[in-house]
Each structure stands twice: as structure tokens, then as C-alpha cells.
Amino acid sequence: MTTLVEAPQSAEPPSTRTRSRQRSAAWKRRAPLLPALLFTIAVTQVPFLVTVFYSFQSWNMVRPGSQHFVGFDNYVDVFTDSVFLQALGNTVTLTVVCVFVAMLLGLGLALLLDRTFPGRGIVRTLLITPFLILPAAGALLWKTTMFDPTYGLLNWAFGVEVEWLSNYPLAAVMTQIVWQWTPFMMLLILAGLQAQSREVLEAAQVDGAGRWRTFVSITLPQLSRYLQLAVLLGAIYIVNSFDAIYLMTQGGPGTASTNLPYYIYQRAFEGFDVGQSSAMGVVVVAMTLIVATFALRLMFRAFDVSRGVK
Amino acid sequence: MAQVAYAGASRIYPGAHSVRAVDGLDLCAGDGEFLVLVGPSGSGKSTALRMAAGLEDVDEGTIAIGDRDVTQLPPKDRDIAMVFQSYALYPHMSVRENMAFSLKLRGMSKADVRVKVEEAADLLDLTQYLDRKPKALSGGQRQRVAMGRAIVREPSVFLMDEPLSNLDAKLRVETRANIAALQRRLATTTIYVTHDQVEAMTMGDRVAVLRDGVLQQCASPQELYGTPRNVFVAGFIGSPAMNLLTLPVDGGGVKLGELKVQLPVRAEQGEVTVGIRPESLSPVGAGEDGFDLQVQLVEELGADAYVHGTLAGHADKVVVRTDGRTPPKLGEAIRVAPCDTGEVHVFDPESGLRIGAE
């Protein structure tokens, strides 16, 4: 760069001039990305690779020296383990139902909020509060003050005597999770509603569309990327739900409300079976990856990643 | 003060189909000259300007400012100032800070910066807004801040990229005159990009017309209008556009309807493209020499009216300027003739180039 200034008429062909400049520029551009990339690899990928290694071992943490290679034995055990299959089913049910219900409720609340009325700011503040409550605190509060069979508010309000956590453990856990995540969905959808162009809505009105028609044909399509984002982020967090189950039902009664994170936790930290819980972890990752590839594609389309990439 | 010289300068966007956004540009803006680059969108006019600024690479050829080759220099070492289409004001800085930014970067003392900024603000009528943020200014005021940011630096070249396109029509005309006057006063070499040919004609000492990255013609506004070098320039300069008709040559002339028009130049047998500006045509009485036009649309502008019509037996539209007080009615047939044969332009229909002595 220093000598080039002095030699403007250099006979160097332009193509090589451009290429060498591009090569050094490419590394200069990558430099700011590398620390984050290396850090993420170290904190997430390396432990996962170790998990894969453990999954081929038989190793019980309380019996030192028990560690040895067993090939695919752990995987065979995982797929013949009926509790694992039940936990898998519970995880799917919990994720799908919670995301869907929270989104519907969030949409409803967002629509209620998307107009001007007295106290709108206060109502919004109230509605986001469950998202700001510590999930652990929320779970404990629901377990006691809401669901308790003797003193809980639910039985008092409905005048019934139901043992919610024993009879409907999964539903009870899901109620708490939905309550926690609805504000998140609501905020995202509200952002989408408010980003709508007023002119387009007015155009629909002028074209003779009624409220319902406008909502279905104009608002929903415009909201779709916000809904996708809400589903994706919600699913990422809800699929990993652990606090609610750990604190409300301990996966019980029996294994009725056990999901995969909780089951793997149990195998690892209560059963001390490193090999098997690792194998489960690997299976979960493999399944998540399949779902995630699909979801990522959705995300990339919704957020137009090519934007800003020349 | 300096001239800006492009010598065979090209910008090639790489890719499967590499695009020559600017192709072998040879152009020179003289010292103190106001040079306008004009062309339709995608013609490469902005790219050419950004090459001079150092914001686009020059893949072939060179660019010199004054007697320095700046082809490889970063923008900050080129002694230029640029006004952007969006103004690109720094939203977190006040007007004063916006204008002072480049001076501070050059390490000028605080007192000097203050003097310079206040001088520029005075010149642009911005003194009372110096401590406002861009957000609190109107469109016209923002535009002036962008100008101010350029002039405080006293650069050797101004580069302006469609600086008026975000203003409303009235303000645009006003600002147009202000910028032109300011440039004359500062006598700083200026390259100005616009897609608006009226802006180009009214502001530029010379106007360069670009199309698909290739320079078509660079000349004074009068010359561009009077002797366009090819069909593209002929059609692009002037509003409404010149009427262009491709007709067979018949004994040194062409037939417009029943009117035989003698060509001002010697043409071979075959066809030529004839260009006549709407203002070179006028209605004549029913008995006089001329051709009949079926009126399809009348645009009344007050002083003038433009009549759009079709020539009998011809698909092409012809536009004629008439007196605005007595415009013809829709559906009428009017008789039209060129005012003066000297204002008939002749082009080669194959190459599009002007035929005739220069």
C-alpha cells in the first residue's frame, strides 16, 4: 500500500492487483468475528463432542474406575427405554402445545393492546410482568398458591377439590409455562402489529374490506415473520424447559410429567449414569438438528439474511 | 483548486456475469468547472462519482485530481467533499458538530473550527440552527447542513450525488439556483450527479450523458440540445422528448405524411432516423404545406400545450408544442409543419449516430 501511491502508472495488470487486495481484506474482515466464533465453539461445541465420547462409555460417577468403552450399547438402551420414549412424547406435547397456546393468547392480547385506550401503558406493563418474574419463582408460586389442593386459589375460585399436580401434572406444568411465555409472544406480535403500514390498512378499508377480512388478508400475512420469530424463539426456550418440572412435579407422579431435559438430568445427577445420559443427550441433539435445519431455513427466509451481504 | 480527470476508468462488478458499471470512462472536469453527470438509473453515473470519491474501486484505468493520481488513495486523502442523496448527517451530532467533524479529524484548533463552521453556517443561513440535531430540521435545512459539511472543508473538489432528489418541487428549484450560485462564488470544481435533465441543463457548465456505463456525449447544455451526438442523447435531453421517426430516404428527403422534408445533410438511399423537437413543430393553416395529425392527448401547461397525436399511416407518436391559449380538441385532426428545416436532426438508424457535418 505504501509504494503504490508513488507508482500510479504501474504496469501491473488490474486483475492481480484486485485479487491480492481482496485476499488480505478478507482476513481483515474475518478478524472481528473470530473471538466470538472461537468462544462459542469452546463453550458449546467442545462439551458436546465430549458428550459424544462419553456416550460410547459405560461410566458410573459413583464407582470410580468403572469407565470403559461399550460401543453402541448405551444407544440400544436408550431406544428400548420406555421412560425415554415417554419423556420424548411429553417434550413434544409440551413444546407444541405451549408454543401454540401462548402464541394464540399473545395474539389476542396484542390485538387488545393495539388501540388507544385509557391506561394502555399500565395494562402493557401488567401484561409483560409474568415474563419478568423469575421462572423458578413463578413455578413455585403456581405450585403453591394456585394449584395447592387445600389452600390453592384455583380450587377456591372454581369451587372444586382437584389435585391438579397429581391428576393433571403435565397440564399444570404447561399452564405455568404458557403463563410465563405469553407476554413474550404478545410483545413480539404487538411489535409486528405496530410496524404495519397505516396506508395499507386504509387501502384495505377503501377497498371495502371489513375488520375480519382486513385482519385475515392484510394483518396476518404482514405479521407472519413476527409469528415465525415468536414460534422459533419460543420453541428454543420451551423445549429446554426444566425449572417448571423440577420445581412443580419433579417429573411425577411417576414419570407422567418427565420431559427429556429432566430425564437426562435425573439419569446424570441422580443415577450418576454418565454413559447413558450422554447417549440420550446425543440422540436429543440429533433430533433437534433435524427440526432445526428446517427452522433455520424458515428463519433465514423471514430475516432475509442476504440483506447486507454483497 | 483542481481538475478531475478520468482516464479509461472502469468499475467491474465481479460475478458470474460480471457487469461493467462504468466502462472506460474518459472525462475531465476542468478547474472550477461545474460538471453534471446525467443518465437514466443504472447508467453508472453514481458509480462514476463514487469512483472519484474513493468509495468504489477503480478496476481499470486511473483517476487524477489536480496532478495527483488518486486511483489507489483512500477517500480521506483525496481532498474531496461529498454531498449524499440521503444527506447522511450524523444523527447523534448537532448541526455544528456535523460540520465540524471533518475539521476536528484534521486536527484543526477549536477556535479555527468555530470560525469556519460559523462562516459556513452564515453563508447557508443556518446560524440559528447550529445547536439543533438533524432530527429537528426540515428537509431543506438538512440539505443545507449537508452542503455546509462539504464547504467548511474547502476541498479542491465537490462531489454531489443527487443532493436535491429528497426535496419537494418548489424547494428543489430554489436550492438548485442556490447551489449553482454558491459554486460560482467558491469556484470549486464540482461533479454533480442527477437523473433530472432539467437540473443538468440549468446547473452544469458542461453535461456528460451516460448510458449503461458508457459516456455518450459531454458538452455544454446548448450543444447537447442543439447537436446531440446520437439518438440516445437526442431522446434523453429535452422535455418532452424529441420526436424520432425512422423513415425511408427519397431523393434527399423524407416524407412526413404528405409533407416532403428536405434533409439538411446528404443521405444515402435506405432509411434514416429523423428527429424533430416538439418545439420545432407548429400548427399551420389547413391549406398550407404540412402533415395531418390525429389528436389523441392534449397536455395543457398554461403558456404552452403539448399535443400528442399519430401520423396518418404511421404507428409512431408525434408530439407538437402549440399555443396554450387555443389548444386543439381531442379527436380533431390538425395540420402541422416544421418551423425551420435547420432544426431537423438526422441519425443513422443502425448505429444511432448523428449524420452530418459537425
Next chain:
Amino acid sequence: MTARTNRLGRGALTGLTWLVALLFVFPVIWMVVTSFKHEVDAATDPPTFAFTPTLEQFTTILDRGFLPYLANSAFVTGLSTLLVLLLGVPAAYALSLAPVKQTSNALGFFLSTKMLPIVAAIIPLYVISQNLGMLDNVWALIVLYAGMNLPLAVWMMRSFFLEVPTEMIEAARVDGAKLPTVLYRVVLPVVAPGIAATALICVIFAWTEFFYAVNLTAAQAGTVPVFLVGFITSEGLFWAQLSAAALLASLPVMIIGWVAQNHLVRGLSMGAVK
């Protein structure tokens, strides 16, 4: 529709909105109410609405050693968020304003790590922490929380960086600014609100994180959620005490979230809203 019925309809809708909001937030309201009760009024059938308020529960919580947990939470949340910003801001820049060629691959990688279930890594993390003597250590949590929040933060900040007009950066270059000056004096002030929004989201997720905290820490480095776990083992119904603890544990994030609602919305929608 006449103006009068229209107004009535609007009033009814407002009433409904208020009602729904109050019902929805009722568990929180009840938590606040219960935290001021004596233990005898907390768990009753039917529930007690009239009672003599007391601060007894809060003093009990503080006596039970709540403050060290609170300090741990603040320390871990603050430092992990700082670490996320230190690593994330340059990365977001490299994926937006000066995009590397492999931008979509890098973005995909960041997001895919977010989709890895945390359980898949907890066992090695436990073993590694144990071997390094980092069990029950705040620094282990700081690193893990940074790793947890970094992918989302990079995504969010990238979208804020993309909003910076290219012409403004070019203007600064023409004005004579070198790259560090452009970044520090022009880009950073413009994206600052976006970075704040991102930091806010990181703070919320770090403060509320449960899984790592419960498995990797105990009395020494335990964060606020770990303190709450103490309440599931005590089978007795100390509801008032529990409510007071829950309130104290949630209060910092609640206040931040309330005050910065608009930032929260911007952050969550990844800058898609202006």
C-alpha cells in the same frame, strides 16, 4: 353503527382488556399481597384478603442469607453480559457492515448452537468444572451464560447494525475518518440503543437462568434461583416467606424490564421495528 353504540363498544373492549390484564397478572399480585402476610394468613381456605401487613417475611429472608445469592446473581449477570457485548459487537459488525463472505454460514452456526439442548452439554461441563475445581464457582457461570446469550445477541445486534445507513459511513470516510474513528464516533452512537436492548435481553436471560445454576453451583456461587430451590424441600407451607423470596428475587429484573419496555420490544423483534 351509530356513534353512541360505537363508543359503548369501545368502552366495553377497554373494560375487557383491563379485566384480562388483571386476571393474567393476578398470580403476581397475589405474590406481592402474600409476601406482606403473617404465615398464618398465607395459606388458608378460603383465602384471606383482609390482614395486618408485616415486613416479617422480608427480614426472615434476609436472615436466611439471601444477600450473598443476590450479589452472585448481580455479579454473574453483569459480567456475562459485558463479555457477550465484548465478543458480540465486533462479530455483529463482521456479519453486517463489513460482511465476511461466509456470513450466512456463520449466522447459521450461531443460531444452531442456540438450538442445541443445554442438557447435551451439561455432563462434560460438570466433569470439566469438577476437574478444574470450578464447581460452585461464579466464573464458570459467567462463561456459560456468555456462551448461552452470545448467539442471540449476535443476531440481534447484527440487525441493528444493518440499520446504519451505508451513506453515513461513507460520509465519515470522505470526511477523513479512519476505520476506528468511523466505528467509535459514528457507528457506535447510532447503534447504541440497539446494543442497550440486546444487553437488556441478556440480563433477563442470565438473571433467570436455572439449569446451569442448579447443577453447577451450591452455597458458594449460588444465584437467586438456587436460593429459591430451598423452598421445595421445606415441605411445610411457608407461603408468605416463599412469596417474599420470589418477590425479592424477581424485583431487579422486573424493574429493569418495566423501565425499559420499549427497548425490550426492539430487542425481541431483533430490530425489525423502527
